[in-house]
Amino acid sequence: MPELPEVESLRRDLTPTIVGRSIQRVDIGLPKLFRPVPGLSAADLCGRAVERLRRRAKILILDLSDGLALLIHLKLAGQLVHVSADGQELAHGGHPVPRWGFPLPHKATHVIFRFDDGSTLYLTDIRQFCRLWLMHADEVDGFLEEQGFGPEPLTEDFSVPGFRARLRRRSIPIKTALLDQGVVGGIGNIYADESLWEARIHPRRTANSLTLPEIKRLHAAVRSVLAYALREGVATVLQGKALPERDFPYAHGRGGGPCFRGCGATMEKEWVGGRGTHWCPRCQKLPRARPVAAGTPSSG
Secondary structure, rough: OOOOHHHOOOOOOOHHHHOOOOEEEEEEOOOOEEEEEEOHHHHHHOEEEEEEEEOOOEEEEEEEEEHHHEEEEEEOOOEEEEEOOOOOOOEEEOOOOOOOOOOOOOOEEEEEEEEEOOOOEEEEEOOOEEEEEEEHHHHHHHHHOOOOOOOOOOOOOHHHHHHHHHHOOOOEEEEEHHHOOOOOOOOOHHHHHHHHHHHOOOOOOEEEHHHHHHHHHHHHHHHHHHHHHHOOOOOOOEOOEOOOOOOOOOOOOOOOOOOOOOOOOOEEEEEEEEOEEEEOOOOOOOOOOOOOOOOOOOOO
16 A cells, blocks of 8 residues: 555655646546545546645645645555656656556556646556545645544654554554554554564554553654655565565565564564554564462453
8 A cells, every 4th residue: 555655755756747737638437536526527627737746644635726636545556657748657656556667558547637748647546446536725624634634754743742642542453553544644554564663562562551662662663664765765565575675674575584683583474453464573572461460350
């Protein structure tokens, strides 16, 4: 799933290639993906210029001329590829299937934007989960607020006290809590595993059981992992496996392989909250339950 680093990298790469361009035509092959507010339709995109690209959590926002905005959530397997009039790939991002450089449109290309310079932006989604919302610019903030996103993890809004307060309210595995967009906006399966591995916290630890030092370590790890992905290149995981020729990601997709810390342990994988989860059994130990003292009433 495209997470914060993938969407932010896409925003940065697309900004110089489509900002200032005017949309001349939009082809929507799968209508269920496109959700305009009442009174608007795909025809309202035509003639609008892209004035700015921004991001909130995993949502890419295109601010358009004349007071409209297009919001795109790539969900599990969406990708965007911008191709010049002469067929050169200008920018791409999101899910890496089909592979970058593959001839487009693909059989799973469901939306095509054609710009005034002859270039084309293809939206491809092999799972058909992505969504596009067209709305008036003054409706965007309210829409985003309704999504209940937590703070952006690379801003000052993501503080240790706030993080601690949100975790204290959740008696679920910490891996599941990190995937809750109300805890922190933009983290998905890959970067949750990476953050927990860096912080040396077992993914099944109950969120509200973490000590303050552990929360501080995890807070720092979230920031470090996301910043690394934006600086050095996002993680690539195909069919649940990390690319063997790349070190990053260090944990996700590494089940059955050696821990990258060199601790001598073999990385494990199991399902936590319905998501494939990878961790090191030596670096991320699950604390033993404290024995119940004699004479202490037990539940049930």
